[in-house]
Amino acid sequence: MRHHRFSTGMRVASVALALAVLAGGCAPSRRAQAITIKGSDTMVILGQRWAESYMKGHAGAVIQVTGGGSGTGIAALINGTTDICQASRAMKDEEKAQAAQKHGQPPAETVVARDGVAIYVAESNPVQALTLEQLKGIFSGATTNWKQVGGADAPITAYGRENNSGTYVFFKEHVLANGDFAAAVQTLPGTAAVVNAVAADANGIGYGGAAYAKGVRECGVRADAASPPVLPSKDNVLSGAYPLSRALFFYTAKAPAGTIADFITWVLSPEGQAVVTEVGYYPVQ
Amino acid sequence: MSNANPAIGPLRHEGHGRSTRRRIQVWRESLISVLLRLCAFTGVAGLLLIMIFVFREALPVLMNPEIQKEASLRHFTSTLMWQPVGAVPKYGLAPLLGGTLKVVLVAMAFAVPLGVAAAVFTSEFASPRLRENLKPAVEILAGIPSVVLGFFALMVMASWIQMVTGATVRLNALNAGIALGLGVLPTIFTVSEDALRAVPKPFREASLGLGASPWQTAWSVTLPAAGAGVSAGILLGLARAVGETMIVLMASGNAAIVSGSVFDSVRTLSASIAAELAEVVFGSAHYSVLFFLGVILFVTTFAINVVAGMFVGRLRRRLAGA
Numbered sequence: 001m002r003h004h005r006f007s008t009g010m011r012v013a014s015v016a017l018a019l020a021v022l023a024g025g026c027a028p029s030r031r032a033q034a035i036t037i038k039g040s041d042t043m044v045i046l047g048q049r050w051a052e053s054y055m056k057g058h059a060g061a062v063i064q065v066t067g068g069g070s071g072t073g074i075a076a077l078i079n080g081t082t083d084i085c086q087a088s089r090a091m092k093d094e095e096k097a098q099a100a101q102k103h104g105q106p107p108a109e110t111v112v113a114r115d116g117v118a119i120y121v122a123e124s125n126p127v128q129a130l131t132l133e134q135l136k137g138i139f140s141g142a143t144t145n146w147k148q149v150g151g152a153d154a155p156i157t158a159y160g161r162e163n164n165s166g167t168y169v170f171f172k173e174h175v176l177a178n179g180d181f182a183a184a185v186q187t188l189p190g191t192a193a194v195v196n197a198v199a200a201d202a203n204g205i206g207y208g209g210a211a212y213a214k215g216v217r218e219c220g221v222r223a224d225a226a227s228p229p230v231l232p233s234k235d236n237v238l239s240g241a242y243p244l245s246r247a248l249f250f251y252t253a254k255a256p257a258g259t260i261a262d263f264i265t266w267v268l269s270p271e272g273q274a275v276v277t278e279v280g281y282y283p284v285q
Numbered sequence: 286m287s288n289a290n291p292a293i294g295p296l297r298h299e300g301h302g303r304s305t306r307r308r309i310q311v312w313r314e315s316l317i318s319v320l321l322r323l324c325a326f327t328g329v330a331g332l333l334l335i336m337i338f339v340f341r342e343a344l345p346v347l348m349n350p351e352i353q354k355e356a357s358l359r360h361f362t363s364t365l366m367w368q369p370v371g372a373v374p375k376y377g378l379a380p381l382l383g384g385t386l387k388v389v390l391v392a393m394a395f396a397v398p399l400g401v402a403a404a405v406f407t408s409e410f411a412s413p414r415l416r417e418n419l420k421p422a423v424e425i426l427a428g429i430p431s432v433v434l435g436f437f438a439l440m441v442m443a444s445w446i447q448m449v450t451g452a453t454v455r456l457n458a459l460n461a462g463i464a465l466g467l468g469v470l471p472t473i474f475t476v477s478e479d480a481l482r483a484v485p486k487p488f489r490e491a492s493l494g495l496g497a498s499p500w501q502t503a504w505s506v507t508l509p510a511a512g513a514g515v516s517a518g519i520l521l522g523l524a525r526a527v528g529e530t531m532i533v534l535m536a537s538g539n540a541a542i543v544s545g546s547v548f549d550s551v552r553t554l555s556a557s558i559a560a561e562l563a564e565v566v567f568g569s570a571h572y573s574v575l576f577f578l579g580v581i582l583f584v585t586t587f588a589i590n591v592v593a594g595m596f597v598g599r600l601r602r603r604l605a606g607a
Contacts (some may be wrong), residue, residue: 072563162560163370186538191541201455
């Protein structure tokens, strides 16, 4: 009996081993056709919708989309572990230099959509608009009470994104003029978490991608005290009238070719840009 | 081997085909034993490799002069700010160390009394039927993914706590600590309950026979007898609380402030690693510092686990001796 059981075990084990070897052997040939896309959390949904629509129209094409943050995607592009990097900020010069050094040529950049960084407040908050200067005060810790910016006498609770987010870097550059965030600014993983936190906090204020604004009110932004308040609407973001708008990028390590080039061309086509509008961003074509 | 020999013995003097089969048999068995041995060592090898990797990646903070210009032990203590991304990165560890300690203390203050009391009730007072339902129910809590617990704390519990305490900041150390407490509760409960149930029956019978009430027996005889096991449970819970990431990442607000109040937001070591490691440039000062945080976490939980192991060993010897 004992022998019998052993040999059955052995047979099972060898079949499993053979399967594993087969699977391992098969993977590279499948991967040759698959496109991997990695990067910005803001762009994950957009990327997935693109991938779904594209795969529907192109039998045999396999596109895998993952998030992790623009920085993660750029690191993956430099290390050669992703075909396309989605980024909600432009690559820094040092990152471009690293990529060029690794791959022998500078990365190729394509603007695929535009986005506005929205400012959220709770629906009950009477404050309708803030200037960039006031936002800077709030997020750098100089302004701590809503009455200093025309609201009720209540302490401000500021929410933001983690420092692995393209939105964090964008906000730091465009609102804080590269200054430090106040230590008390709470950071949450993902724009959805920021929106949820602000929705539940009457004295909260947060920033994030415009595509996620649900259950909170978008606050108008003025470039300075003399200019009118602007909401992150389609026209305002496309025209650049909204002070906190940004481009969304695709990066490839080399000039795109083959399936990748075809996919990027499709993304910029009317069909691909219709997806952008559907998801809640702004088309560039 | 003693099982295999008698079966192989009679084959020895038979034909050529048989002996080939026998050789295959021996070969097979030694292969199986090698495979099993490999499996056993894979876990240990994994641990060793991870340890070497984490320590090696953290080393530049102590050794590499280039990295040390930006981040060294001096930088960890010279500022109270943790803001590693920016023109002048600031790597003050005080808010992270203090934040971790604060959240863990709140979690243990919540989970230890609850977990141990629940274990005493389940093992000493509950009817067998109730026990059969209670224990798996608490253990299911351990099966809830920590991200779900964290999200619950972010969305629901934070609002309750704010309503009850009137705290200005919704996501604070109290909220994260209680959520973390829920996360480690099953560990403390299960280990304590097992330890209590392992106390030999004569202990209780003698106590009851001398006229002690069931409550006196549980409190003064059974619980002390299982003390080492209960302590081990508490320490294992503590180790998990120190290293737990997702719950605090979601529920604490992650603001790196130095403050003693449980009503302020906190940022812990584990949450900082989880939130930031994905972004950092490979080999940069920030990268090394995050691994240094990993070393701090690793050493802390390792030490706690070793002490917990000592307690378990003591409990075993004590009950074996009794």
